[in-house]
Amino acid sequence: MSPTSLCLSFDTIGRPEEVLKLTERPLPPLSGHEVRVRMRYAPVNPADLNFIEGTYGRAAHPPAVPGHESCGEVEAVGPLVTSLKKGDVVIPLLGAGCWTQHMTAAEQHFALLPESIDPVQASMLRINPVTAWHLLTQHVDLNEGDWVVQNAANSGVGRALVQIASKQGLRTLNFVRRPELVAEMKALGADAVFLDDEDGLAAARECLKGSAVRLAANAVGGDSAIRLMDLLSPEGMLVTYGAMSRRSLKVPNKFLIFKNLRLHGLWITRWFEKAGADELYKALEPLTRMILDHELHTAVDEVIPLRDFRRALARAAEGGRRGKVILDLA
Numbered sequence: 536m537s538p539t540s541l542c543l544s545f546d547t548i549g550r551p552e553e554v555l556k557l558t559e560r561p562l563p564p565l566s567g568h569e570v571r572v573r574m575r576y577a578p579v580n581p582a583d584l585n586f587i588e589g590t591y592g593r594a595a596h597p598p599a600v601p602g603h604e605s606c607g608e609v610e611a612v613g614p615l616v617t618s619l620k621k622g623d624v625v626i627p628l629l630g631a632g633c634w635t636q637h638m639t640a641a642e643q644h645f646a647l648l649p650e651s652i653d654p655v656q657a658s659m660l661r662i663n664p665v666t667a668w669h670l671l672t673q674h675v676d677l678n679e680g681d682w683v684v685q686n687a688a689n690s691g692v693g694r695a696l697v698q699i700a701s702k703q704g705l706r707t708l709n710f711v712r713r714p715e716l717v718a719e720m721k722a723l724g725a726d727a728v729f730l731d732d733e734d735g736l737a738a739a740r741e742c743l744k745g746s747a748v749r750l751a752a753n754a755v756g757g758d759s760a761i762r763l764m765d766l767l768s769p770e771g772m773l774v775t776y777g778a779m780s781r782r783s784l785k786v787p788n789k790f791l792i793f794k795n796l797r798l799h800g801l802w803i804t805r806w807f808e809k810a811g812a813d814e815l816y817k818a819l820e821p822l823t824r825m826i827l828d829h830e831l832h833t834a835v836d837e838v839i840p841l842r843d844f845r846r847a848l849a850r851a852a853e854g855g856r857r858g859k860v861i862l863d864l865a
């Protein structure tokens with residue numbers, strides 16, 4: 536009998552907890568440049584849930600295996616493979632199909648990481664930290680001491696942004712929904728943390744004391760995005776990369792007329808498609824270094840076994856988590 540492997544898959548678009556099932560698949564023999572990776576961990580990101588329910592930017596074509604990122608170890612390599620060997624720690628770059636115990640793909644579809652990296656942290660490296668890096672480095676020329684403002688600051692992206700900004704000598708003003716997060720975010724390196732409401736906005740204005748704010752990162756939309764626009768200086772840029780409130784962006788006319796704000800969007804998937812390997816590694820290398828040096832850490836809510844995936848999905852869909860829900864693919 537040929538060896539088999541478990542994965543999560545769905546045959547129809549729908550609510551993740553209803554359509555996702557555990558499936559057993561045979562492991563195909565390896566040929567040419569193919570590599571087989573034994574996956575260890577994979578986070579459950581909002582985009583994964585959106586992908587299954589058909590609200591993501593890229594349509595799923597069921598039957599499909601979801602999961603946009605993960606980390607694993609090379610288990611076997613095809614006869615022509617030169618860049619990887621058994622035991623190497625890798626993350627897939629394919630952008631889908633990660634909720635599986637085994638992934639087989641050509642060697643160029645995996646990025647090699649140092650053996651000593653924490654595999655749980657590595658499983659969350661490719662999307663959120665790279666998005667935060669992109670927000671801070673590819674939109675506005677920032678100088679040491681500059682302020683960056685953001686909402687959903689305790690999200691995976693938000694926390695990475697605080698840590699990367701702090702390393703770059705930038706200052707962050709952060710909005711969160713829960714008071715208990717203020718001290719936690721400050722311990723992470725946030726310079727200022729306020730509740731995402733009108734009182735928080737007043738306190739943020741007071742804190743900035745008229746300092747220039749040229750970049751705002753928006754993962755929420757609705758009124759929260761208006762508060763970010765309020766804090767931006769003339770010609771400042773609001774980069775929208777998420778819509779956690781599921782409310783549209785409303786732009787008060789005065790912000791366009793009197794401040795000429797620039798409104799941009801970021802979808803890191805599009806950047807992955809366009810960026811060459813060199814560009815991608817320009818982001819991955821310093822972020823990997825930061826993880827190894829304990830300067831970049833993504834908070835984890837719970838690591839949940841693959842077989843208990845329904846509980847993982849339910850928890851990931853809840854607000855008020857302590858961090859990411861991680862699938863243990865063992």
Ligand SMILES: NC(=O)c1ccc[n+]([C@@H]2O[C@H](COP(=O)([O-])OP(=O)(O)OC[C@H]3O[C@@H](n4cnc5c(N)ncnc54)[C@H](OP(=O)(O)O)[C@@H]3O)[C@@H](O)[C@H]2O)c1
Pocket residue numbers: 580581582662663666687688689690691692693711712713754755775776777778779780781801802803804853854855856858859
């Ligand atoms: N455009 C891109 O390329 C890109 C890349 C990565 C992520 N994203 C997007 O960025 C956002 C954050 O992703 P993530 O993985 O970092 O998130 P995450 O770690 O799962 O955290 C979710 C965040 O959203 C907040 N939140 C949940 N429901 C909300 C609501 N109804 N209104 C306001 N805030 C709410 C949570 O606050 P509490 O903790 O208080 O519940 C938490 O801060 C998502 O929309 C995701 O799709 C986009």
